[in-house]
Amino acid sequence: MLTISRCPVCDGQSFPPFLTCKDFTVSEESFPIVSCSDCGFLFTNPIPDLDVLGNYYKAESYVSHTSSSKGLINFLYQRVRKITLKRKLRLIQRIAKGNRILDFGCGTGHFLARLQAAKFDVTGVEPDADARAVAEKLNGIRPLQRHELSSLQPGFDVITLWHVLEHLPDLNKDISELIALLAPGGTLLVAVPNPTSGDAELYKEYWAGYDVPRHLYHFSPTVIKRLFEKHGMECSACLPMPFDAYYVSMLSEKHKGGGMLRGFFNGWKSNRRARKGGDKWSSQIYLFQKK
Numbered sequence: 149m150l151t152i153s154r155c156p157v158c159d160g161q162s163f164p165p166f167l168t169c170k171d172f173t174v175s176e177e178s179f180p181i182v183s184c185s186d187c188g189f190l191f192t193n194p195i196p197d198l199d200v201l202g203n204y205y206k207a208e209s210y211v212s213h214t215s216s217s218k219g220l221i222n223f224l225y226q227r228v229r230k231i232t233l234k235r236k237l238r239l240i241q242r243i244a245k246g247n248r249i250l251d252f253g254c255g256t257g258h259f260l261a262r263l264q265a266a267k268f269d270v271t272g273v274e275p276d277a278d279a280r281a282v283a284e285k286l287n288g289i290r291p292l293q294r295h296e297l298s299s300l301q302p303g304f305d306v307i308t309l310w311h312v313l314e315h316l317p318d319l320n321k322d323i324s325e326l327i328a329l330l331a332p333g334g335t336l337l338v339a340v341p342n343p344t345s346g347d348a349e350l351y352k353e354y355w356a357g358y359d360v361p362r363h364l365y366h367f368s369p370t371v372i373k374r375l376f377e378k379h380g381m382e383c384s385a386c387l388p389m390p391f392d393a394y395y396v397s398m399l400s401e402k403h404k405g406g407g408m409l410r411g412f413f414n415g416w417k418s419n420r421r422a423r424k425g426g427d428k429w430s431s432q433i434y435l436f437q438k439k
């Protein structure tokens with residue numbers, strides 16, 4: 149196991165325990181989540197050694213890397229993806245000052261294919277070889293490997309990380325490298341689960357957004373803004389991902405041994421709470437601007 153001794157956000161060294169969560173998707177092992185006593189950052193600690201971390205991604209039910217439609221949750225995920233892809237495209241059309249887009253952690257390439265069809269100049273990076281193969285076969289997108297990032301020409305208008313930041317062992321290094329690839333005035337779009345959402349507070353250690361040990365970090369709105377400020381980036385908007393409340397609550401309910409309907413209802417309740425304000429959506433999109 150690998151123990152983190154310095155807080156990746158503030159460099160603090162004192163981390164009282166926050167929760168112990170089980171890996172419900174792959175290993176059934178338990179992992180502690182700690183909370184930095186200086187900045188409140190929540191992170192999984194210790195984590196598996198980096199050479200075995202990849203083993204924790206090997207499960208058919210880990211839907212974001214596959215396109216199988218097995219099971220009700222996966223089925224809904226595929227249907228909802230169609231709607232969310234359209235919304236994501238509209239968002240990019242609204243924020244992009246030019247047409248060069250980089251999707252870091254592009255998975256099977258559905259988002260990039262949608263952008264490409266809308267005449268954007270797209271580049272994808274994906275560390276998982278299986279996902280890269282699917283992206284090429286299904287979507288005609290050829291993602292680069294992680295080490296090829298440094299050979300890219302800078303000047304991207306938008307760089308997107310859809311539920312990716314929480315997976316990066318080398319957090320600060322990856323952020324610096326990505327910011328260097330942005331054009332001046334460019335936008336870094338970061339979507340992450342929100343541990344201060346109503347569904348996170350309801351489900352606690354069963355909350356699917358913790359997804360240990362694959363999710364190394366659990367970013368509250370306050371902490372993620374502080375992290376990017378450290379890198380000279382200013383948060384210009386925080387946007388909701390309302391479908392995630394349903395998906396995450398249904399999955400959390402399954403972890404708890406409860407029924408789908410209750411999960412659906414709790415997702416609806418989480419969104420109703422979030423609509424009142426206070427950055428309480430189950431997952432949120434943050435837009436960071438490069439000066």
Ligand SMILES: [Zn+2]
Nearest residue numbers: 155158184187
């Ligand atoms: Zn800290």
